[in-house]
Amino acid sequence: MPAPEFQHTVGKTAAFSGTALHTGDKVTLKLHPAPVDHGIKFKRKDLQDEPTIDAKIENLKTVERATTIGEGSVRVHTVEHILSALSAMGVDNAIVEMDANEPPIGDGSAQPYVDLIRRAGVTAQDEPRKFFDVREPLHAEAKTGSLLVLLPDNKFRISCTQAGPNNRFTQFLSMDVTPAVFEREIAPARTFVYYEDVKPLMDKNLIKGGSLENAIVVRGDAVLSKEPLRFGDEFVRHKILDIIGDLALVGRRIRGHIVAVKPGHAANADLARSITREQTRRSAMSAPRAIPTGDSGLDTGTFSRSSCDAGRDAGRSNGAGSQHPAV
Ligand SMILES: [Zn+2]
Numbered sequence: 001m002p003a004p005e006f007q008h009t010v011g012k013t014a015a016f017s018g019t020a021l022h023t024g025d026k027v028t029l030k031l032h033p034a035p036v037d038h039g040i041k042f043k044r045k046d047l048q049d050e051p052t053i054d055a056k057i058e059n060l061k062t063v064e065r066a067t068t069i070g071e072g073s074v075r076v077h078t079v080e081h082i083l084s085a086l087s088a089m090g091v092d093n094a095i096v097e098m099d100a101n102e103p104p105i106g107d108g109s110a111q112p113y114v115d116l117i118r119r120a121g122v123t124a125q126d127e128p129r130k131f132f133d134v135r136e137p138l139h140a141e142a143k144t145g146s147l148l149v150l151l152p153d154n155k156f157r158i159s160c161t162q163a164g165p166n167n168r169f170t171q172f173l174s175m176d177v178t179p180a181v182f183e184r185e186i187a188p189a190r191t192f193v194y195y196e197d198v199k200p201l202m203d204k205n206l207i208k209g210g211s212l213e214n215a216i217v218v219r220g221d222a223v224l225s226k227e228p229l230r231f232g233d234e235f236v237r238h239k240i241l242d243i244i245g246d247l248a249l250v251g252r253r254i255r256g257h258i259v260a261v262k263p264g265h266a267a268n269a270d271l272a273r274s275i276t277r278e279q280t281r282r283s284a285m286s287a288p289r290a291i292p293t294g295d296s297g298l299d300t301g302t303f304s305r306s307s308c309d310a311g312r313d314a315g316r317s318n319g320a321g322s323q324h325p326a327v
Contacts, residue, residue, distance in 0.1 A: 004128040005253075009033045009093040011121030016112055018104025021066075021078055024208030027100035029082070031120050034093040036127040039251050040086055042069070042076045043097040052095070055083055057249040057272045063265035065201075067246055077102040080265070084245030085113035088182035090122055092129060092253075108191035108214035109230075110241055114183055134256030138274045146260075146267035148243075150275070153257035158243055160260040162236040164218065165194065171236035177244060186244070188230050189237035195219035239263050250275045 010033050017028040034041070040055040051074045053059055059069040066078040082103050086094060088110075096103070106112035138150040159174035175181055193215050201207050216225040216234070223229065231237055243260055246268035254275065260267075 014120035021105040032095040080245030083248040087248035140270035142267040171233040192216040
């Protein structure tokens with residue numbers, strides 16, 4: 001058995017300001033340390049009572065263009081890039097405090113968040129990490145042609161094929177996801193959008209903070225961006241970035257190999273849901289039975305006789321079995 005891996009949080013609070021993609025407002029994000037088993041929570045500092053939202057798949061609200069989570073009427077949009085950086089850089093527990101409804105978009109990549117995490121530092125805590133070990137393949141598909149398959153593996157790996165309209169910009173990349181690989185190969189990859197998809201949004205003024213400084217725009221065969229491509233295959237790298245961010249909503253580290261074809265937020269979220277369902281099933285199976293202890297406890301012999309009686313009772317009449325919930 002390998003030595004257990006421990007949970008990690010950030011060493012101290014660090015902040016980063018910028019523009020919110022959808023509203024165009026200025027937003028300041030602060031990353032705070034959090035205790036073990038806390039997970040990642042977003043805090044809306046700008047709202048009364050400063051509500052928090054757990055970064056859990058149960059709180060997923062929408063997946064159009066970006067990943068939105070919420071609890072009650074409170075929402076946080078575009079969480080996938082900061083979640084990707086936190087997950088890949090090994091931060092299990094943190095509070096992401098913001099004074100708006102989405103993080104600053106930065107340059108459209110996860111680089112600003114990696115820089116933020118580096119400034120805050122990453123420190124080990126004294127509880128073991130929680131993992132999801134893939135035993136049987138899981139998969140998710142979406143109408144858009146997205147297909148994700150999760151296979152058993154002793155590491156977290158992603159093999160991804162990205163393809164644009166008419167299979168233009170088809171790119172493939174496979175890697176083990178470690179903090180060093182993420183920082184070097186994935187974090188700098190920027191968001192890319194197709195002109196025909198964003199034109200209607202620009203016309204409706206729905207992406208006020210969007211510009212060529214925080215996204216690459218693909219129009220036909222042309223690639224428009226403020227600076228040249230950072231990688232020849234920047235698009236598939238950003239797709240991997242988004243997969244890591246969306247799957248962070250599982251709340252456990254995944255040991256498995258994701259094979260993704262044309263992934264998108266909807267299919268990523270579906271896979272996160274399947275993983276969580278499987279984890280819930282396993283937890284229910286392994287939950288300890290409540291066996292009475294102390295003077296009123298039953299010894300093994302009595303317990304098994306009692307179980308048999310309960311079984312017969314349940315078979316004979318409705319309701320009798322309900323007094324023996326352990327059976
Ligand atoms: Zn993205």
